[in-house]
Amino acid sequence: GVGRKAAALLASPPRASRLTARPFFSVAPAGCLVRELIDLMGTGRRVTRLVLHLLLVPQLTELDLSRCPKLVSKTIAEMVAHRCKNLSLLYLQGCSRIPSDALVDLIESLPGLKKLGLSETQCNTQVLSAIGSTCQYLCELDVSDCKRLSPESLFHLAYDVTAGSFSCQALQVLSVGGLESSARSQNLVRALAFVLLALPSLRFLENEFVSEAVYEIFRQQFKGAQIAPGFPSLEELVQRRMAMRTDKASSRLTLPLKELLEVDESSLPIVCTVCPHLTKATVLLDDGSALSPAFSSWHALSNLTLDCGRPRQLRELLSVTAIIGTQMQSLSIDGFVVKDESSFHVLLGHCPNLRKFSASIFLSLSCQSQKSTDWGAAFVPPRFSHLTEFTLSLSSLHTSTPSQPAPGLRANLTSVLKNSPGLESLVLLYLPFCLDGVFEKVLEPRGTALVHLRHLSLLQCKVSSSTIHLLLAADNQLDSIHLDKCPDIYRRDYDELLRRVSKEGFDLHIEWQ
Numbered sequence: 001g002v003g004r005k006a007a008a009l010l011a012s013p014p015r016a017s018r019l020t021a022r023p024f025f026s027v028a029p030a031g032c033l034v035r036e037l038i039d040l041m042g043t044g045r046r047v048t049r050l051v052l053h054l055l056l057v058p059q060l061t062e063l064d065l066s067r068c069p070k071l072v073s074k075t076i077a078e079m080v081a082h083r084c085k086n087l088s089l090l091y092l093q094g095c096s097r098i099p100s101d102a103l104v105d106l107i108e109s110l111p112g113l114k115k116l117g118l119s120e121t122q123c124n125t126q127v128l129s130a131i132g133s134t135c136q137y138l139c140e141l142d143v144s145d146c147k148r149l150s151p152e153s154l155f156h157l158a159y160d161v162t163a164g165s166f167s168c169q170a171l172q173v174l175s176v177g178g179l180e181s182s183a184r185s186q187n188l189v190r191a192l193a194f195v196l197l198a199l200p201s202l203r204f205l206e207n208e209f210v211s212e213a214v215y216e217i218f219r220q221q222f223k224g225a226q227i228a229p230g231f232p233s234l235e236e237l238v239q240r241r242m243a244m245r246t247d248k249a250s251s252r253l254t255l256p257l258k259e260l261l262e263v264d265e266s267s268l269p270i271v272c273t274v275c276p277h278l279t280k281a282t283v284l285l286d287d288g289s290a291l292s293p294a295f296s297s298w299h300a301l302s303n304l305t306l307d308c309g310r311p312r313q314l315r316e317l318l319s320v321t322a323i324i325g326t327q328m329q330s331l332s333i334d335g336f337v338v339k340d341e342s343s344f345h346v347l348l349g350h351c352p353n354l355r356k357f358s359a360s361i362f363l364s365l366s367c368q369s370q371k372s373t374d375w376g377a378a379f380v381p382p383r384f385s386h387l388t389e390f391t392l393s394l395s396s397l398h399t400s401t402p403s404q405p406a407p408g409l410r411a412n413l414t415s416v417l418k419n420s421p422g423l424e425s426l427v428l429l430y431l432p433f434c435l436d437g438v439f440e441k442v443l444e445p446r447g448t449a450l451v452h453l454r455h456l457s458l459l460q461c462k463v464s465s466s467t468i469h470l471l472l473a474a475d476n477q478l479d480s481i482h483l484d485k486c487p488d489i490y491r492r493d494y495d496e497l498l499r500r501v502s503k504e505g506f507d508l509h510i511e512w513q
Ligand SMILES: *[C@@H]1O[C@H](CO)[C@@H](O)[C@H](O)[C@H]1NC(C)=O
Pocket: 058, 059, 060, 061, 086
């Protein structure tokens, strides 16, 4: 593809004369090729100002300068504005040398922009205002960590006071992290509510306080909320949204958000009511006694991250996964405690459609493996046909207790590895049992387990070098193995592995310390 062509071109040093001598600027996909060239050279720090001057051609439709931010001066910004009027994507993350007024001029010359990245730049209220009045097709905007922005700046993105009209109505993704340099402010929550109400296409608003803004929208008690003069009030925005809704029968205002990054468990019922279409969420669990029943009404949710503030029993989660487990594509759980081993097994059994699973679990097994509740008789080990990434960290809840052998978990891990034919990435951390037997069972001759495995990371796990040799000999796609702090791998084993890799010509990177 194009990437290969660009790479071949770069195999010799990119002298400007060579580049200009080639006729490829005039061919149709030149814009694409130029973008890849800048990407490639940016990574290798080979872009010089001269190269940039030569690469900024009118055919460009996508330009990513975030890899060489130091080179991007006011002059370069002016040159982009002057020459590359056809851009639909422009990434300037970290290009903090461009003054605000040059950013305004640049934006005003790019009416076709669909994606714009301005995080960590001198972007200020005037820049947002220019975006609002110029970029009517904009779908994605990143203005996080811009020190010159205040919560009030956001009004100007969504509403053009001079024209008296709404702007950026196609915007779907807006990142405004880092606006809250001080603590949470009522102004910020209000500005977020304004944006949520004024931008009808918004699917993802990235900021720590979005769920609070959703809460305000639910309560609709905006009395006394001061919006700067010239802007519609929050009440007016609610009325406009109610008039725009397609389902006139429903009396409730809902938002089309698809992702929410930080939801407190206590606000979950309200978030689910206002944002019924969420597909991806991170929920921070508090110390409540039972998991919120609101989880069960979350029909569109496919990607869920759960973080426990304090350790909670994994068993509690089973009532949730029993209902929404089959719709899970990605599940990440952090901070749960396993007291009886069967809960892990039941949890996985509830989620056969997972693509990505990540768990950081504490073990606190009782001496006698207690008889578990019957969650489903005659449990057949599920086949995880879609699973590509599996990460498991198991540590003791109390560092003083000796590690527990956990034979059930060991059997369950073996079963997952055997029954996930598409697995590409496997990361295991601090497992309390030896992995040699696990891999021996999984890699039995003529099996199809792990044939797609690319990345293996075993941090502080008991595994011997003969098992790693077994993996090298097996049929798979391994290109990186990390064995840091594995107590049974010694320097001589590592050297031996490296020798084998080089002797057999494997394209494989092994790390060990
Ligand atoms: C701008 O892009 C459009 C399609 O994206 C293309 O048809 C047009 O030729 C381009 N203009 C220039 C000057 O490259």
